[in-house]
Amino acid sequence: MTYEFLVASAIGVLVAGGIYLALRARTFQVVLGLTLFSYAVNLFLFASGRLVLNRPPIWDKAVTEYTDPLPQALVLTAIVITFGMTAFVVILALRSFLETGSDHVDGDNVPCDGDDGEAGRGE
């Protein structure tokens, strides 16, 4: 029960933070939000085989109870894909900022305000 509660609430907090950041206007925050969100999704996928402690995933003569190996394979695939995509979106966001002089996701050249700091100094 306690493990389930811990993992479930961790996933919930990560999703909440991820969605909040993904809805922000600037690309860097959006990328961070997507990273948090995909982190939560990976944990969720991992938990979809039920939380089992100290059990082997593959066949062993000595044991009778196993943990589900499939979610581990799924989450590995998902991690590889999201890692590649995050790298891509970082480069894309950087390139977009350098070419358009704006790091706003909607892409329009919003005049910079006091909080913009360095990022507002477009070409």
Add this chain to the structure above:
Amino acid sequence: MTLADHLPLLSIAIPAVAAPFTLLLMRRHPGWAIGIAFVSCAAMLGCALAMLAQAGDGIIQVYALGGWPAPFGIVLVADRLSAIMLTLAATLALIALLHAVVTGADRKGWHFHPLFQFQLMGLNGAFLTGDLFNLFVFFEVLLIASYGLLLHGQGPARLKAGVQYVVVNLVGSSLFLIALGLLYALTGTLNMADMGLRVAALAAEDQGLVRIAALLLASVFAIKAAVVPLHLWLPRTYDVATPAVAALFAIMTKVGVYSLIRVVPQVFGEGAGAAAWAPAPYLLPAALVTAAVGFAGVFVARTLSEQAAYAIIGSTGTLLIAVAGWQEATLSAALYYLVHSTIAGAALFLVSDIVARRRAGFTDNCSPGPDFADRQGLGLIFMAAAIAVTGLPPLSGFIGKLLILTSVTEIANWGWSWGVILVTTLIGVIGFARAGSAIFWKAAETESKTATATFARTDMAPVIIALALLAALSAGAGWATAYAEAAAAQVLDPAIAARAVLGENGQ
């Protein structure tokens, strides 16, 4: 095993093998690279046609990857619906590739051909897989390739649209994974046929979770299909993409529609308890609004390519109006219209490019400009493409819309469907007429005496091929609708697929 047994795998393997060769050869021997790209697309079309013939007898070909039997291994399933989609993808790819090569768009960057092949690999895989997680993987393959293709040719406009497109699709992929995790946790399988049987046998307390998973999955497919209110990523993206790429992207929204048609009856069909047809009540209203928004966009768009992008949304809406009936008649009408609307939408993007090339500074803006080369011929081609997209006779759009209109009378609230389809057709006709008269007629009034630059007319060939295919689809409508009806019947009876995939366990 004969070659025919390996056909499903070949459709995925051919582009995967061709891609690295095009990458290697493009720099030194572009001619060879282009040749390989064409051979690969033609081979894919050959495979698809062979599967179309094979599936026509009602055989569902199941290919167990690595020889691992379902539901433990991953299977590719080639039935009538898959064969239709594969043929459509390969045909569209050949048209788009021809346009890219003839107009030289493929040489605006180094990686057009490899990305194009990987995109096709993702598409073919998505149409063939019988495993829900593999559907996700192939979605990612086609999306990653599409990110690259969208940025092909570069420029600030594409980068801006690219960021939005990538972010939206990353969120979509995450939601897809959540739905997959839920379904796996509940059913312990990822094989679609097996999952359908197990969802039907679920305990009452898990029904709520299945319902959530069904709706999540449907929303992910709705993002891909650009259904209102999840359509906002599409117009800008398709508008700025290289036109040959946008023409290929015409099938991307159809991947979302295909996934809905595949997954909903198979997994969340009749026997699924509280989750039975869970997305259905939301689909029809969303489809009606999508059709309205799409054709309203056609009416107000400022450039031909923007018009084409909104026409894609509108035609997806019309298509989903039929899909939302979930009956044999409506689904078969939808399949016919799906094939038609994909090719028609692609043709419109290609026309916009040809016009833009000839009008130099005026590009494809819907405003009068000076006279340009092949104005009359292009005007006719544009008119034919517009007729196809809006669904006027004699091209296949008319038959498609007629089939949809007659089939939806079977379902409740069909008055709304009729009203929306007929009114959006009218709005579309007016929108295209306005754009066409501004570009092709008013051009003559401001005619300058300077000779217009002549253009090689070869760049019109792909559009003419696309329009000829639509005419053929219209002429062969009897055969095509019979095939679509059989495909719809096969899709709507999950027991058939379950028997084919799982053997005697699937009874």
